[in-house]
Amino acid sequence: MKILVLISNVPDTTTKIRFKADNTAFDDAGVQWIINPWDELALTRAVELKEVGGVSHITVANVGTSSTEPTLRKALAVGADDAIRVDVEARDAFEVATQLATIAKDYDLIMAGIEASDYNGSAVGGMLAELLDIASVSAVSGVKVDGGNLIFNREIDGGSQVLSVTTPVVAIVQKGIAKEPRIPAMRGIMMARKKELKVVAPVSAEDRTSFVKFELPPKKAACKMVAEDNAKELVRLLHEEAKVL
Amino acid sequence: MSILVYTENWDGKFKKFSFELVSYAAAVAKQRGTTVTALSIGKVADSELEKLSTYGTKKVLSITDDRFNSLDNKAMSKAIVAAAKAEGAKIIVLAHNNLGKALAPRVAVRIQAGLETGVVALPVSYDPFIVKKKVFTGKAFAEVKLNTEFKVITLAQNSFEPVELKNSETIETFDPQVTDSDFTTTVKETNKVTGKVLLTDAEIVVSGGRGMKSGDNWGGLEEMADLLGAGMACSRPVSDEGWRSHTEHVGQTGKIIAPNLYLAFGISGAIQHLGGVSSSKVIVAVNKDKEAPIFEAADYGIVGDVFTVIPQMIEAIKEMKS
Structure with a gap:
């Protein structure tokens, strides 16, 4: 069985979010990039399945410019056998799914995270399944191989x-699929340098959505503090002032 | 060219979220000068289907084919597109929940639509069609333009209040035009959660973090949740330690929730945790560290020991209820 794990290259989850160009684009100055947390769990589970047998090969794939290669190298260090990068900027879920459909045909199991932590689209995995006209299962929190089935x-x-x-x-996975993301060991990092990272040219694809502008949420009013020995007052405020109890 | 809304049922009943979707679709339909058609898949009594009209449906298409009980994503998406075509619908609305997230991308590809997920408000404009959603897990909002003739959107829970309207509807049986080969998944086992308030449905959520110190100290929070009819949640370290099930983990990589009231005990409020709860209407924090970032996100707070405050709160809630 061959597995393809889709990898999104996203800002570290502790990144302070800022925008530029009149709030029309994400400001990526100084941002650390990581494997999307759910994709990382998917990859970890794929590696575990390979270790117990029944999986012969794991490929990781990303749609992005050469700036995403360190993230793909990290995925190789975690345990993927090879990587494919479709050489075009990821702009829109349909565009990304269209690119992935050209390289995803020969795999038995395609794994995608339930969303990417940047634009929270939850779209690429399902779109890819429809483009390939194959089954998809979403909100997956566990997978094992059972002969030719999953x-x-x-x-x-x-x-x-x-x-x-x-x-x-296509399995669209969430928390629980693997216990914790696997951290690459030094040996894995050394081996990853020698593994193949294939760059393929994009096909022409339509952008069906585009970002118009971004904004930060309004600042919250200061927290109203209540004394430690006066939980009764807190309950009264929630009941009478906030009217949520 | 009506607006099509897919209304999911749970064991033959609709939930508040279904009515939020219908109300949202009705508001869109009103602005567009058209009507709402709901699609229901599964065995739902007419008396239950009629409830949808209270919130603004003009027509319900009902599919009762048992093969759909497997919630097969491929077959269901095909059925939704067949219904949209039959109704001439250009805008399709689904829930931003497990099933809606699974179906919407397939529906969008099949009907050649632009898709935007997790929409939080009525469209900003219709020409061009622009919607607002959260990005970076609640740390920002984006306005997104859908460049296509057909549009598919998923609506975030608790972002649109259901509005009761006087309306009447017709109910029609719908032939989804699917074949056995469209059903690709076999259900071996189904486990329904019973007797507990579901985290994603809960109006009030009681949540604990590392400050609860071990998996043995949750009796007080469970009692409070029972008293309030609340759902139970926890922060990531708690589920990583195995003190509570990962299904209760809320935060950036767990569940994203938006209850009316979120009560956080012993949770410091890491940015990843806040991403999962920041849409809550009111946040209450109890934490011994007055510098904890949770107090910046909270509306009400107590700096103090959770094991002192929890029993006092339980007493005060009992008194309030009596």
Whole structure:
């Protein structure tokens, strides 16, 4: 079984968010870039599946300019066998999914994080499945290989399910898929330098959405403090002033 | 050219979120001079379907085919697109929840639409079609233009109050035009959460962090949640330590919630945690460290020991309720 893990290159989750050019673009000056946290968990689970057998090859893929290569190298250091970068800026979910569809055809399991932590789109995995006309399972919190099939744990609104799906399939994964993201070891980092990172040319793709402008949320009023021994007053304020109890 | 809204049911019943979606679609329809058609998939009694009209549907298309019980993403997306085409709908609205997030991207590709997810308000404008959403997990907002004739959006929970209208609707059985080969997933097992308030539905959420010190100290918070009919949540270190299930983890990499009241006990308020709760209407923080960042996000706060404050609050809530 061959696995493709989709990797988004996102600002570190502690980044202070700023915008530039009249609030029409994210200001990436001084930003540290990381593997999108959910993609990192997906990759960790893929590596675990390979370690227990049943998975022969893991590829990681990203749509982006050469500036995303350090993030792909990190994914290789975590344990992917090779990497593909489609050489075009990621602007819109449909554009990204269209690029990925050209390289995703030969994989049995395609894994994507449930969203990217920058623009919170939750779109690329599902779009890719529709473009490839294959199954997709979302909100996946567990996966194992069962012969030629895959067994998924999926969260539904109000519970959970165990599903069996025939490959190929896109799994859109969330928290729980792996316990903790794997940190690359020194040996992995050394080996990653020698692994193949293939750059492919983009196809022409339509941008179906575009950002008009950004804004920061309004500043919150100061917190109203209550004394430690006066929880009763807190409950009264929540009941009478905030009217939420 | 009506507005199509997919209204999910849970065991044959609609939830407040379904009515939020219908109300939102009705407000959009009013601005566009058209009407709302809801699509329902699954066995739902007519009396339940009629509730949708209270919030503004003119027509309900109902699919009762049992094959859809597997919530198969491919088949459901195909059915939604078939309904949109039958109604001539150019705007399709889904919920920004597990199922809506799974279906909307497939629907958008299939009907060649632009997609925007997690929309928080009525469109900023219609020509061009611009919507507002949160980005960077609540740390900013973006206005996004959809450049296509067809538009698919998912609406964030608790971002639009349901409005009751006087309306009447017609209910029609709809043939989704799917075949067995569209159903690609087999359900082996379903576990429904019973007897607990679901975190994503909860109007009040009681949450604990590292300050709870161990997995054995949650009795007070559980009692408080019971008293308030609240959902239970926790911060990331708590679920990483295994003190509570990861399904209760709220924050950037866990669940994103927007209750009326979020009560945070022993949570310092790392930026990743705040990303998951910042849309709450009122935030209350109890923490022994007065410098904890949670107090910058909170509306009310107590600097103090959670194990002193929790029993006092329980007493005060009991008194208020009696």
